[in-house]
Amino acid sequence: MSTPQHHTPQHHTPQHHAPAMDLAALVGDPATRIVVCCGSGGVGKTTTSAALALAAAEAGRQVVVLTIDPARRLAQSLGLVELDNEPRRVEVPGAAGELNAMMLDMKRTFDDVVSAHSTPERAQVIFENPFYQALSSSFAGTQEYMAMEKLGQLRASDRWDLVIVDTPPSRSALDFLDAPNRMSRFLDGTMIRLLTAPARAGGRAGVRLFGAGFSLFSRIISKILGGQLLNDISAFVSALDTMFGGFRERATATYELLRQPGTAFVVVAAPEPDALREASYFVDRLSTEGMPLAGLVLNRTHPPATTGLSATRAAAAAEAVTEAGGPEAALAAGALRVHAERMTQAAREQRLADRFTSAHPEVPVRTVPAAAGDVHDLDGLRVMASALLADEDDTGTGTPRSRVLPVRRPAA
Numbered sequence: 001m002s003t004p005q006h007h008t009p010q011h012h013t014p015q016h017h018a019p020a021m022d023l024a025a026l027v028g029d030p031a032t033r034i035v036v037c038c039g040s041g042g043v044g045k046t047t048t049s050a051a052l053a054l055a056a057a058e059a060g061r062q063v064v065v066l067t068i069d070p071a072r073r074l075a076q077s078l079g080l081v082e083l084d085n086e087p088r089r090v091e092v093p094g095a096a097g098e099l100n101a102m103m104l105d106m107k108r109t110f111d112d113v114v115s116a117h118s119t120p121e122r123a124q125v126i127f128e129n130p131f132y133q134a135l136s137s138s139f140a141g142t143q144e145y146m147a148m149e150k151l152g153q154l155r156a157s158d159r160w161d162l163v164i165v166d167t168p169p170s171r172s173a174l175d176f177l178d179a180p181n182r183m184s185r186f187l188d189g190t191m192i193r194l195l196t197a198p199a200r201a202g203g204r205a206g207v208r209l210f211g212a213g214f215s216l217f218s219r220i221i222s223k224i225l226g227g228q229l230l231n232d233i234s235a236f237v238s239a240l241d242t243m244f245g246g247f248r249e250r251a252t253a254t255y256e257l258l259r260q261p262g263t264a265f266v267v268v269a270a271p272e273p274d275a276l277r278e279a280s281y282f283v284d285r286l287s288t289e290g291m292p293l294a295g296l297v298l299n300r301t302h303p304p305a306t307t308g309l310s311a312t313r314a315a316a317a318a319e320a321v322t323e324a325g326g327p328e329a330a331l332a333a334g335a336l337r338v339h340a341e342r343m344t345q346a347a348r349e350q351r352l353a354d355r356f357t358s359a360h361p362e363v364p365v366r367t368v369p370a371a372a373g374d375v376h377d378l379d380g381l382r383v384m385a386s387a388l389l390a391d392e393d394d395t396g397t398g399t400p401r402s403r404v405l406p407v408r409r410p411a412a
């Protein structure tokens, strides 16, 4: 298949065209039971999850979307005052199915564990303790771990026939898959052994077990935190260990669930080098793990209103108009320059998409144009949903939805 631009070396020529992604078929298919939206931070995972859930509910599915959105933007866009650890029904007028949403609340889950293993007074002391605060907020992977746990619970219930999972805001998309392991390593790690030693072995035995180093460590910790508090923390960490010990097995089971045919991963990325690099790693990882990938959502793209006028010609025209002068010149030149910039940006985004597709020619792609403002209500989600689900070729500009710009470059 040879198109004219293949003979124009200065133009970037894609080796492959990304296959189209059919998300309408995916979420409408009763065989689809879990959809996981993942990607690096801030690319639109939460919004994509919610939009897909909305579309699925409208298609008649009983959906629950499990979000992890500490900024609570999603609750707002769903018209809820608050999302919490239990699914809540979202009113979607006219929907054939049902939309429910919940938000994983990490801090609350942690606090609950403390409360359950402590008196109210002691719990309060622990909550205020800097050690605890650091632990509960920087416990690498806890959120991902908890998301897996919750996913297992939701999937096990007959109440839902589709669970859509948003993944935590993390630097790396891979965290979602790696966290459970990292967490196990942490729990098995030295820190935990040291902290739980007094509770497990008792004072003197602990010293013998760990030697003078531990004795010193223990004394310093005791000095800083107070003996009682050290015991409390030890008890807390032991409780955590017990809790996560069982959880480790369930997380493994859920991990297996993710490899089943009813699961699909949707990788979300912004048209930026870093986000696409992450997406690339993630796609490789999914294929290594034998986990099913639906495709890549390239979110917040900037397709031009028309592709009939190239950036070069628009810029040249802007100059010509300015030189010619006249009352409307400034306005016209401004509009032309905006178009030129937009074409340049779109070309850059398409180039990045092409690079991804060259590396992963088999991965379907769906581009979603940036909305004018943030997506902050049900209508905004509907617009996003239709961008995600509409037919590949159903666009005004003739650009297929797997692309930012048409395949054939406009004549220069």
Ligand SMILES: Nc1ncnc2c1ncn2[C@@H]1O[C@H](COP(=O)(O)OP(=O)(O)OP(=O)(O)O)[C@@H](O)[C@H]1O
Pocket: 040, 041, 042, 043, 044, 045, 046, 047, 048, 068, 069, 073, 167, 168, 169, 170, 299, 300, 368, 369, 370, 371, 372, 373, 374, 375, 376, 384
């Ligand atoms: N296509 C879009 N057009 C305009 N705004 C968008 C679009 N997609 C997402 N947004 C906005 O971008 C912001 C980030 O989106 P979102 O919260 O979904 O990202 P995220 O990947 O979940 O982020 P985090 O990693 O922090 O969880 C939100 O304010 C959202 O409304």
Ligand SMILES: [Mg+2]
Pocket: 045, 046, 047, 068, 069, 166, 167, 168, 169
């Ligand atoms: Mg999010």
